[in-house]
Amino acid sequence: MKTRGFAVEVIDKVNKMQDRAEVLRTAGKSIALVPTMGYLHEAHLELMRVGKRHADVLVISIFVNPTQFGPSEDFERYPRDPEGDLRKAKSVGVDIVFMPTVEEMYPEGFQTTVSVARLTKHLCGLSRPGHFDGVCTVVAKLFNITKPHIAIFGQKDYQQLAVISRMVMDLNMDIQIIGVPTVREPDGLAMSSRNAYLSEDERPSALSLKRSLDLAEEMFKQGQRSAKVIKEEMVRFIESHPFTEIDYVSICDPVTLEEIDTLGESNLVALAVRVGNTRLIDNKVIGNTE
Amino acid sequence: MKTRGFAVEVIDKVNKMQDRAEVLRTAGKSIALVPTMGYLHEAHLELMRVGKRHADVLVISIFVNPTQFGPSEDFERYPRDPEGDLRKAKSVGVDIVFMPTVEEMYPEGFQTTVSVARLTKHLCGLSRPGHFDGVCTVVAKLFNITKPHIAIFGQKDYQQLAVISRMVMDLNMDIQIIGVPTVREPDGLAMSSRNAYLSEDERPSALSLKRSLDLAEEMFKQGQRSAKVIKEEMVRFIESHPFTEIDYVSICDPVTLEEIDTLGESNLVALAVRVGNTRLIDNKVIGNTE
Numbered sequence: 001m002k003t004r005g006f007a008v009e010v011i012d013k014v015n016k017m018q019d020r021a022e023v024l025r026t027a028g029k030s031i032a033l034v035p036t037m038g039y040l041h042e043a044h045l046e047l048m049r050v051g052k053r054h055a056d057v058l059v060i061s062i063f064v065n066p067t068q069f070g071p072s073e074d075f076e077r078y079p080r081d082p083e084g085d086l087r088k089a090k091s092v093g094v095d096i097v098f099m100p101t102v103e104e105m106y107p108e109g110f111q112t113t114v115s116v117a118r119l120t121k122h123l124c125g126l127s128r129p130g131h132f133d134g135v136c137t138v139v140a141k142l143f144n145i146t147k148p149h150i151a152i153f154g155q156k157d158y159q160q161l162a163v164i165s166r167m168v169m170d171l172n173m174d175i176q177i178i179g180v181p182t183v184r185e186p187d188g189l190a191m192s193s194r195n196a197y198l199s200e201d202e203r204p205s206a207l208s209l210k211r212s213l214d215l216a217e218e219m220f221k222q223g224q225r226s227a228k229v230i231k232e233e234m235v236r237f238i239e240s241h242p243f244t245e246i247d248y249v250s251i252c253d254p255v256t257l258e259e260i261d262t263l264g265e266s267n268l269v270a271l272a273v274r275v276g277n278t279r280l281i282d283n284k285v286i287g288n289t290e
Numbered sequence: 291m292k293t294r295g296f297a298v299e300v301i302d303k304v305n306k307m308q309d310r311a312e313v314l315r316t317a318g319k320s321i322a323l324v325p326t327m328g329y330l331h332e333a334h335l336e337l338m339r340v341g342k343r344h345a346d347v348l349v350i351s352i353f354v355n356p357t358q359f360g361p362s363e364d365f366e367r368y369p370r371d372p373e374g375d376l377r378k379a380k381s382v383g384v385d386i387v388f389m390p391t392v393e394e395m396y397p398e399g400f401q402t403t404v405s406v407a408r409l410t411k412h413l414c415g416l417s418r419p420g421h422f423d424g425v426c427t428v429v430a431k432l433f434n435i436t437k438p439h440i441a442i443f444g445q446k447d448y449q450q451l452a453v454i455s456r457m458v459m460d461l462n463m464d465i466q467i468i469g470v471p472t473v474r475e476p477d478g479l480a481m482s483s484r485n486a487y488l489s490e491d492e493r494p495s496a497l498s499l500k501r502s503l504d505l506a507e508e509m510f511k512q513g514q515r516s517a518k519v520i521k522e523e524m525v526r527f528i529e530s531h532p533f534t535e536i537d538y539v540s541i542c543d544p545v546t547l548e549e550i551d552t553l554g555e556s557n558l559v560a561l562a563v564r565v566g567n568t569r570l571i572d573n574k575v576i577g578n579t580e
Contacts, residue, residue: 018464026318111407112426112460118401136402137461144462170402171427172434174308 008089009096014105014145017098021059021147030055033148035139038062039079040088043183043191047152048092050180059146060089061098063105068134079196098146105141114140116163116170122257123159123270124281127247135160136167143173151175156182156190158270158283159257182282184210190282197278205241206275209282212237216251216269217286225263227251238273247272247279254285263287298379299386304395304435307388311349311437319346323438325429328352329369330378333473333481337442338382340470349436350379351388353395358424369486388436395431404430406453406460412547413449413560414571417537425450426457433463441465446472446480448560448573449547472572474500480572487568495531496565499572502527506541506559507576515553517541528563537562537569544575553577 011017024031032055034047040062051058062085069075082099089097113133119125120132143151153161161179168177183191188210189203198206212234219230231249238244252259254268263286270283301307314321322345324337330352341348352375359365372389379387403423409415410422433441443451451469458467473481478500479493488496502524509520521539528534542549544558556577563570 014462018462022464026316028316109456110460111409112457113405113407114461115403115405116401117403141460141462144464147464166399167402170400170431171404172304172308172431174312174434174437 008086008094010086011096011098012100012104014100017096017145018147020096021145024057025147029057030150031057031059031146031148033142033146033151034058034060035142035151035153036060036062037064037078037193038085039081039193039196040085041191041193041195043154043156045088045092046183047154047180048089048094050178051150051152052093054150054152054178055148057095058093059096059098059148060094061100061142061146063098063100063138063142065105065134065138066102067106067137068131070128070130073128074194074197079193098142105138113137114167114171116166119159119163119166119257122252122259123248123250124272125159127272132160132163136163139164140167140171140173143175148175150178152178152180154182155179156192156282158268162255162257190280192280194278194280198275202243202276202278205243206278206280208238208241208244209271209273209280212249212271213269213282213284213286217284220263220267220286227259227261227263227267230263230269234269234271238271243276245274247274298376298384300376301386301388302390302394304390307386307435308437310386311435314347315437320440321345321347321349321436321438323432323436323441324348324350325432325441325443326350326352327354327368327483328375329371329483329486330375331481331483333444333446335378335382336473337444337470338379338384340468341440341442342383344440344442344468345438347385348383349386349388349438350384351390351432351436353388353390353428353432355395355424355428356392357396357427358421360418360420363418364484364487369483388432395428403427404457404461406456409449409453409456409547412542412549413538413540414562415449417562422450422453426453429454430457430461430463433465438465440468442468442470444472445469446482446572448558452545452547480570482570484568484570488565492533492566492568495533496568496570498528498531498534499561499563499570502539502561503559503572503574503576507574510553510557510576517549517551517553517557520553520559524559524561528561533566535564537564 032051034051036044064078066075114136115133125132165177168175189206216230234249249271252268254266266287268285272281322341324341326334354368356365404426405423415422455467458465479496506520524539539561542558544556558575560573
C-alpha cells in the first residue's frame with residue numbers, strides 16, 4: 001500500500017516477516033513492536049509513538065487472536081477496520097504492519113501453549129479461563145516472527161502487561177517490555193476498541209469504572225486502608241448506574257496480583273464491569289508515592 | 291579455560307551469553323546449538339560434529355534441568371563430569387559452552403511453562419508426566435539465550451525431537467532443527483549418559499532393547515503387519531532377559547506418535563525398559579523404504 005510519499009509495508013506471511021526482521025537486525029537496526037488486534041484508536045497510536053521514539057524501525061501487528069477469546073466471547077463480532085488501521089498506522093510513521101490470517105498463525109496440527117501460572121490466577125484470569133494462555137502464546141509467536149528489541153503494551157491491560165513481562169523474564173526473551181500509561185477519552189473513559197459497542201444510553205454508566213477508581217484513591221488519601229471498605233464503596237457506586245454488572249473489583253499487590261486486606265505503600269485497584277453487553281476493564285495504582 | 295592453543299569459552303550467565311550471541315549474529319555469523327545435560331559421550335560429540343559443519347560458531351549447553359525429572363527420578367544422582375566435558379568439547383571444536391546454575395535458569399518467582407499437547411500424550415509422556423513440559427520450557431529458554439540458527443538433537447530421543455520440532459514450528463522460532471541418527475556402542479546399545487548406571491551383570495540385558503527392535507524389523511520384512519503380534523514377540527524376548535522391567539513397547543505413527551494396529555509404509559517402534567534401576571529407551575523407524 002502506497003500513499004502520499006511513503007509506504008506502509010504490509011506483510012501477511014510469517015516467513016516473509018521473519019526474513020525482513022532478520023535483515024534489519026543484521027544491518028544493526030533496532031525494532032520496536034506494538035502488537036494490536038486492530039480497530040486502532042488514539043491509545044494504540046500513543047503506543048506507536050512511544051515505539052517510534054525507542055527504535056529505528058516500528059512494526060505493528062494487527063491480528064484478532066481467536067485463542068484468547070472464550071467460546072461465549074466476542075471474537076466474531078470484534079470490530080475490524082483494516083483500511084482505517086493502515087491509514088492511522090501511516091499517520092504515526094509505522095514502517096511495517098504484520099497482518100496474518102488465522103490460518104497462517106494456527107495451521108493444522110498446532111498444539112503448543114505458553115502458560116504463566118500464578119499471575120493468571122487472579123483478576124481477569126478467573127473470569128476468562130484460558131485467556132492468558134492465548135495471549136502468551138500469540139505474543140511469543142509474534143515476538144519470534146517480528147524479532148523486536150522492544151515491545152510496547154498499554155497499562156490499561158495491567159494484568160496482561162504483568163503476565164507478558166513475566167513470560168519474557170522466565171523464558172529469557174531478549175526483549176525490553178515497555179508499559180505505557182492508559183490513554184483516556186476527555187470524559188475519563190479508558191480507550192478501548194470495545195468502547196465502540198457502547199450505546200449512547202450506556203456510555204454514562206461506562207464512566208463509573210474510572211470514577212470508582214478515583215473514589216478509591218480519595219478514600220485512601222483520607223486514610224482508609226481497609227480493602228473491604230473501599231471495595232464495598234466502589235461496588236455501591238458502580239451499581240448505582242444502570243446497565244452495570246460487576247465481574248470483579250479487586251485491590252491487590254501490584255507485583256503478585258494477590259488480593260490484599262490492608263492497603264500498603266503501593267496497591268493496584270482493578271475492576272471489570274459489564275455495561276450492557278460490553279465488558280470493560282480499568283485500573284489504577286494508588287499509594288503513598290502517587 | 292585455556293588449553294593448548296585455543297580456548298573453549300565458558301559462560302555461566304544468561305545476559306552474557308545473550309550479548310555474545312547477539313554480537314555474533316550482528317556480525318553475520320551463524321550459530322549452532324547442541325543442548326546437553328553433560329556427561330558427554332561419543333553420541334554428543336557426533337551431534338557437535340554435525341553442528342560444527344552447519345554453522346560458523348558452535349555453542350553447546352551443559353545443564354542438568356531439574357524440571358524435566360519427576361520427583362522419583364534420578365536428578366540428584368544424574369552423572370556429572372564438567373572437567374571431562376570441557377575437554378571433550380574442546381576436542382571437537384566447540385567454541386562456547388553455556389553452563390548455568392539452576393538458580394540462574396530458574397530464579398525465584400519463575401512460573402512459565404511451554405507445553406506441546408498431543409505429541410506428549412504418548413510413549414515417554416505417559417510414564418513421565420510433566421517431563422516434556424520441562425524439556426520444552428528449558429529448550430525454549432536455551433534458544434532465547436544462545437540465539438542459534440540451527441539446533442541439533444539425537445534421534446535416540448525420538449519423541450523429544452518430535453516435540454521440540456513441533457514447538458519450534460508452532461511458536462515460529464526461526465531455528466532449523468536437525469535430527470542425528472542414534473550412535474551405538476559396538477554391541478548395539480544406544481549411547482546414553484545413563485548407561486553409566488548399568489552394572490556388568492545388567493549390561494547384557496540392556497542389549498535386549500536394540501535386539502528387540504531388530505526382531506520387529508525382521509518380522510516386518512517377513513510380512514508380519516500386526517502390531518499386536520510384533521509387540522508380543524518383543525515383550526517375550528525382552529522378558530527372557532534378567533533384570534528387565536518393561537515400561538512400554540509401542541508401534542506408532544512416526545509423525546503423530548499415535549498407536550497403530552496395522553503396520554504401514556513407515557512405522558515407529560519405540561520402547562522404554564528398566565534394567566535394574568536404569569531406565570533405557572530406544573527406537574527404530576521400520577517400513578518399506580528402509
